Amino acid sequence: MSELCVEAHDLRTTLLSSGICVGLIISYLPQFIRIVKAKTSEGFSPWFLLLGATSSSSGMLNIWILQWPTIRCCRVIRESSCFEQTLGIAQVTLQWACFAFLFVLYIVYFPTHRKYVQVVPEGQEEEDEETPLVRRDTKIGVIATPEWRLAVTLSIVVLIYLSLFTLLTVASLILLPNSPPHPLLYKYAQFLGITSAFLTFFQYAPQITTTFRSGVVGALSIPMMLIQVPGSAMFVGSLVGRPGVEWSAWLSYAFAGTMQAVLLFMCLIFRARQRKLGQDDFGNPLSVAIDEVDRED
Numbered sequence: 260m261s262e263l264c265v266e267a268h269d270l271r272t273t274l275l276s277s278g279i280c281v282g283l284i285i286s287y288l289p290q291f292i293r294i295v296k297a298k299t300s301e302g303f304s305p306w307f308l309l310l311g312a313t314s315s316s317s318g319m320l321n322i323w324i325l326q327w328p329t330i331r332c333c334r335v336i337r338e339s340s341c342f343e344q345t346l347g348i349a350q351v352t353l354q355w356a357c358f359a360f361l362f363v364l365y366i367v368y369f370p371t372h373r374k375y376v377q378v379v380p381e382g383q384e385e386e387d388e389e390t391p392l393v394r395r396d397t398k399i400g401v402i403a404t405p406e407w408r409l410a411v412t413l414s415i416v417v418l419i420y421l422s423l424f425t426l427l428t429v430a431s432l433i434l435l436p437n438s439p440p441h442p443l444l445y446k447y448a449q450f451l452g453i454t455s456a457f458l459t460f461f462q463y464a465p466q467i468t469t470t471f472r473s474g475v476v477g478a479l480s481i482p483m484m485l486i487q488v489p490g491s492a493m494f495v496g497s498l499v500g501r502p503g504v505e506w507s508a509w510l511s512y513a514f515a516g517t518m519q520a521v522l523l524f525m526c527l528i529f530r531a532r533q534r535k536l537g538q539d540d541f542g543n544p545l546s547v548a549i550d551e552v553d554r555e556d
Contacts, residue, residue, distance in 0.1 A: 264332035266340040275497045276346035279490065280353055286486035287357040291364060293480045300365040301373075301541065302477015305406075307466035308362045309413040314458035315355040316421045318511050320428045321451040322351045324444060325503040327432055347501045350494070351508075366414055374407040424451070440503075452507025459511040463518035467525065475533060476526045476540040484523040491516025 294300050323330075326348050333341035378401070403411075428447075435441040440448075470479065491512055498509040530540065537545050 264335050266336050267344060268340065269343070272497060272501070273343045273346060275493060276350055279350050279494055279497055280346070282486065282490055282493075283350065283353050283357055286483050286490060287361065289482040290361065290480035294364045294368050294478055297478060297541075298368055299370050300368045300478050301370045302470070302473065302475070302479055303365050304465040304469040305365070305410045305413050307462055307469070308358075308365055309417060310458045310462035310465070311358050312362050312417045313420050314455045314462055314511055314515075315358045316417075316424065317451045317455035317458065318508070319351050319355040320424055321448050321455060322348055322498075322504065322508050324428060324432065324440075324448040324451070325505065325508055326501070328440070329503060344501075347498055347504060350497065354494075362414065362417065366410060369407060369410055373404055375401045376404055378402055449505075449507045452505075452510060455511040456507075456514055459514045460518070462515070463522055467518070467522055470522065470525055470529070473542075474529060475538075475542040476530050478540075479522075479526055481523065481526050481530065484519055484526065488516060488520045488523055491519065 326345065329344050330348070333345065336344075428451075431444055431447055435444045466479075470477065494512050495509045495516070498504050498512070533540065533542065539545055
């Protein structure tokens, strides 16, 4: 093991990766705060979050496999060198954790008025000449809306996906030689990387479609995207050249940055239009006071 471990030192990459880890938290905070303050996650596409969560999971497992020999070297190299060489794993894992927390907030703050609907059992209505009336003794039922059922179902899918592939990854690392990587382990890592890129490519399509159809920004955070779009280029740059890291590890993040730039451009246009119409980001009329301030500006 010791003869395969080399203590590499790259100050530029270390500073870049450290800055990205801090930047990731800062970039997601506006989105987290926005959802909590508004007490609603309206405006998010559940498919966007599903694809994002599964994509980030695949990307995280990919780099854990590719850099597993580096992690094992931490037993024989200095702590400072270990810290530097595993920062790539830290930033990818942090990216997954932030997106996973976003999915949790989406479920917790799912719009209450869109969770359930009241239903009247068949034959329990008294027909009037103009409108049907519900009898006083009728028991009105409550059922989950299709949107809420879909959100819960997709969250379960994410948990199953993460659990299965995590178990498979752990089993592969235990059973297959990883120094140097076994061909099957290498192919599995590539499969995860390509899967991550594929899911990322289609991740933004539902969100872009949802935002385009609604014509409003909704719960999406423009400050977050303003930070993350240029941050994606830095993210990719910090991964390229790391020990054991190849194209399959950074391809999905390149796709994500490109698609997020499209979504950001769309949101900027919609926000400008909503301000001209005297509306907030959810399409609701602004108060008279705010409207007057906008006119003065």
